[in-house]
Amino acid sequence: MKSPDVILVNEQDEAIGTMEKMEAHLKGMLHRAFSIFIVNDAGEILLQRRALEKYHSPGLWTNACCSHPFPGETVIAAAHRRLQEELGFDCELHEIFSFTYRTEFDNGLTEHEFDHVLLGTYNGNIHPDLSEVSDYRYLSSARVQELMISDPAAFTSWFHLALPLVLQHIGVGVGANNM
Template identity: 55%
Template sequence: MQEQKVILVSPQDDEIGVMEKMEAHQKGLLHRAFSVFIFDKNGRMLLQQRAAEKYHGGLLWTNACCSHPYPGESVEEAAARRLKEELGFNTPLKEIFAFTYKAGVENGLIEHEYDHVFVGEFDGEIKPNNKEVAAVAYHEIEDLALMLKEQPSLFTAWFKLAFPQIEKWWKKNYVAV
């Protein structure tokens, strides 16, 4: 199996090279990534519990999906591709912000990512890929805020960092039916 490459970027998200994914995480080099947040028609956020076998963050809860675009692939294309691969559905996505973070994670790896954040709405059938996802659940924003405060160790590093901005966006832009 060919190793996945990630796109190394400058702090302004300009492409500066490519590197094997695990090497970039071992060295903590800044690379392009994306995170997808999905809401249902009632404004609840879809979370996934990462599969136990993931190279880091196994069994932690996080946003609908996240990953890295392949070299030559746009971030938008990668977000749609990964949503289908992990959760088995497609829905229109919109990028709402980007942020950079650096966080140590399990196995001595370092997540240092320029993370493009997308949102979408979906109410259909979810078909999780059990190699990627252990469980899925929809949660109210207020419940998630409380869970993050009381049990932060249940969540991935990037989810904890992105959630306050997502929560602000949700309060300004989301209209529940």
């Protein structure tokens, strides 16, 4: 089964075409993506552990949800769609920053993304799609930072890059020894 197309972009996030998702990851093409961070009223961060069947970064801990908008779909519409599909809920989201990163994986794939980072608050029930999410939990920012120091390989590459900026945005200090 063919995977959906992603939106190829330049360094300013201007669309320059589309490409089938797996082909874009094989060729390391820069494409539009988003990462959703969710906090609860206690200020804890929702983490998900990626399903073991994922095509890259299987079993690693990361932010609540990540994906790609479809051609013709806005980042915010795609974020709401994927949050519902992956975790079984939706909430108000707003973009807090964007960044570009590139990570090469042992399986020959390359994640090269212009990543829009969105933030939301949610306190309700979570109903994960087990083909996407193998586990989830809310943890304090201090605990997340401790775990990232003690076992950095347990977290996705983009989470290492985005978390310090998210914590700055929500007014939480980042530990001096990490990231």
